[in-house]
Amino acid sequence: MNVEETIQTEKKIPLESRTIIHFMLVNNKINETISGVLKPFDVSLQQFNVLRILRGQNGKPAHLSTLNERMVTKMSNTTRLVDKLILKGYVNRIVCPSNRRKVEINITEEGDKVLKKMDVAMAIAEKAILKNISKKELEQLNALFNKF
Amino acid sequence: MNVEETIQTEKKIPLESRTIIHFMLVNNKINETISGVLKPFDVSLQQFNVLRILRGQNGKPAHLSTLNERMVTKMSNTTRLVDKLILKGYVNRIVCPSNRRKVEINITEEGDKVLKKMDVAMAIAEKAILKNISKKELEQLNALFNKF
DNA sequence: TTACAATAATTGTATATACAAATGTATGTC
DNA sequence: GACATACATTTGTATATACAATTATTGTAA
DSSP, X not given: OOHHHHTTOOSOOOHHHHHHHHHHHHHHHHHHHHHHHHGGGTOOHHHHHHHHHHHHTTTOOBOHHHHHHXXXXXXXXXXXXXXXXXXXXXXXXXXXXXXXXXXXEEEOHHHHHHHHHHHHHHHHHHHHHTTTOOHHHHHHHHHHHTTO | OOHHHHTTOOSOOOHHHHHHHHHHHHHHHHHHHHHHHHGGGTOOHHHHHXXXXXXXXXXXXXXXXXXXXXXXXXXXXXXXXXXXXXXXXXXXXXXXXXXXXXXEEEEOXXXXXXXXXXXXXXXXHHHHHTTTOOHHHHHHHHHHHHTO
């Protein structure tokens, strides 16, 4: 992925700007690949993340605020995100008995089942995205990302 | 920016997944910083990019399709993006005389003026984002991004 | 020259997201 | 217990984005 070619400019871009543009271009590519493999399941990346967090709870229900905190992309809209997943039958939501301000959200069996299939799809997407990157380079990337 | 801490998980994440999650976390941070500095100008990153592309034309008008091709984030919606910029008085749009299917889009003087101010803001954002990254590390990042 | 396909942009629709305001519930203080 | 305050979620609104369908114009082949 070459920056100048992709955004079709002849100008020399300063290293700092170039890095950030480069970053965004790679991000787009990653997003496209991931939405592509999730598309057959009719869930967005965000919805997928919610399902993963809920599975990580191992049966323990999660509050809305918990989802919010753990989500990779924060969005003010977790309520509506959960609404969508309820419609699809992948999660359920009840008012928390001990504190009626809160809600308890659980993944359903159905949700768990499709999530397993999504995992396979995601693994394929990851492989595709990182097909030219070695283990050592992955380590390097993670180390560099730590500095942000 | 530590991945496990940020998404609050105790589980060991495979290096591949971890890299992609890490990538997204950094991306969010970058986006937040950039939208932050652009907010006073009441333009989105996309609108800013359109203005930059138009300036790069050096007075030569750009067709809508040209904008689409050069934009970092492709979106099917360049028409409405340009609509917004017209409303703000930063660009104008006329039907292309030689081929009435096309439109010609130009940056206005006003647009050029605010774009200069946005440049300063963006430079500050870039500095903030990359404050812990050395020149050598920037080169490394760019080299790694080329492999995506 | 007409009919058909290709091109360029716009519009419609559904969903996603950001941000602020509103709703309902709990807690602490007098 | 009444009140103010804090908390947790939901709702409203505006904008952003993705994708498909539509409109308008041009090119071309019979």
